Amino acid sequence: MSATPPAASSEPTPQRLKAIREQLTLLADYVDPKALEAHVAELEQEMGAPGFWDSQEKAAKTSAEHARASRKLDTYRTLVSDVEDLEPLAEMAQEDPELEAELAEQIASAERRLEQLEEERLFSGRYDGGDALVTVNAGAGGTDAQDWAEMVLRMEMRWAEKRGFDVELLEVSAGEEAGIKSATFRVKGENAYGLYGAEKGVHRLVRLSPFDSANRRQTSFAGVEVAPVVEDAAEVEIDDDDLQVDTYRASGAGGQHVNKTDSAVRITHRPSGIVVQCQNERSQSSNRATAMAMLRSKLVELEERRRQEEIAKEKGEAQDVNFGSQIRSYVLHPYSMVKDHRTEFEIGDTGRVLDGDLDGFVRAYLLQAAAR
Structure with missing residues (x-):
């Protein structure tokens, strides 16, 4: 690996x-x-x-x-x-x-x-052995960040495919000029959630901007969120009064990503501020059911994150488990290198990494986490 x-x-x-x-x-x-x-x-x-x-x-x-x-x-x-x-x-x-x-x-x-x-x-968590819900969001950096988010989406999906997992793209929000604002996909396979836990956080890109006429160096950010897929609806109680449900016409990046429909669903969970959306089904009811499953998964992840924070406080550890933690840098200029800031694991062949070769990074992280 x-x-x-x-x-x-x-x-x-x-x-x-x-x-x-x-x-x-x-x-x-x-x-x-x-x-x-x-x-x-x-x-x-x-x-x-x-x-x-x-x-x-x-x-x-x-x-x-x-x-x-x-x-x-x-x-x-x-x-x-x-x-x-x-x-x-x-x-x-x-x-x-x-x-x-x-x-x-x-x-x-x-x-x-x-x-x-x-x-x-190395997988000992309650949900580690199950499927994962992976969301990629563009961060600071405008069009460059949205293009970078699409590159991260491709990288993460390619990695899943290389490992033999089934991948289902659930929604994509296209960027104004290029790339994506956000996207969510489900990974089905043994230990998918345990593996993708290593990808949670902010991914930083340094390159010469293809969208800058002066071809200046640009730093862009994309965030990856990972939640366990929870099949048991009874495991998470959701009050309908806490939900805001909107329907809209999907405007994803065309056939490249997902079918356009008139029945896309966006659900906002008011107490937590979590927003989920689904547009890959042709039926509004199917999209709503998938979106509710996504919401349950994200609520479970939120609760798990809070639990880890409490454990860290009890142990007196300063543990950063927030979405905003920068985990890895991908430098394409002035040199080529991908480096994980948590483990110091690095690879000089950036093309190979962006094509989905993440095994080394993930294994180094899992071994480090197991040794804590």
């Missing part, structure tokens, strides 16, 4: 094999294969019981949990078997140089899969 090859890849084979065995031993406590196997069996028994599908919602959740648990168990078992095969393959490669390439490939594969399991261990 990191931007550069892991340090272990330059080490001699015996050291790499030793590191793999040690990491696998540590992860065995997290995976707990015996308990996981019992959990899978329990879920299979539940799924085979009469009347299992009488409640579609409960059945879907159980099936999804079974799929996740089974995948984790299969991944671990396959990894253990493959790691056991590495030692004899390494001995054979010493006698037959033609096997060295195969050995290197097998070691690299084991290291990647260990890294993925390690990543999953």
Whole structure:
């Protein structure tokens, strides 16, 4: 996942094999294969019981949990078997140089899969394993900021697609001259919310402005908000009297982003000031239902943020969990560099990052957060 090859890849084979065995031993406590196997069996028994599908919602959740648990168990078992095969393959490669390439490939594969399991261990929050609602807003900087917000939107969506997530764009508000004022998309996939938590905050761009006739250097800002998708409507109580509901004709950036409709819905939650809107459905009722789901998610995120602030106060920590915290700089001029200010992780290939290569940044942040 990191931007550069892991340090272990330059080490001699015996050291790499030793590191793999040690990491696998540590992860065995997290995976707990015996308990996981019992959990899978329990879920299979539940799924085979009469009347299992009488409640579609409960059945879907159980099936999804079974799929996740089974995948984790299969991944671990396959990894253990493959790691056991590495030692004899390494001995054979010493006698037959033609096997060295195969050995290197097998070691690299084991290291990647260990890294993925390690990543999953970092998700311990209540909503980390679920879907995410991601909103990108243009900040200070006028047209440049709106163009930058569209670049951030593309980057964040491309990253989701590269990881195999399903992405659904829910709304886009186009900029006056270029780019976007705001946009919201939903990411569907395992640990989507836990991963996107690393992207929350302000993203800063420094470049020569394509909208300035003098081609001067411009600094622009775009904010990323992330909320967990809450499927259980009962989890968040919303008083209808607290809502202002407006309908309007969608004016997004055309077919490039979202279908134009006459049934777009904007909902303002007066007590919190949260505003959500949806325009991707052709039915006003569907747009309203999606907007209400978005509002529930954002209210949950607001409550979670307040909870983290209270915990930080109790611990005596000065923890900045606000939307306005600048997390990363993308410098395109006078040099090329993307640097995360929280972890100091950086990549010189800005084009690769803007095309959705965020794994290194996210992993560095998650590891740092887990070590606190």
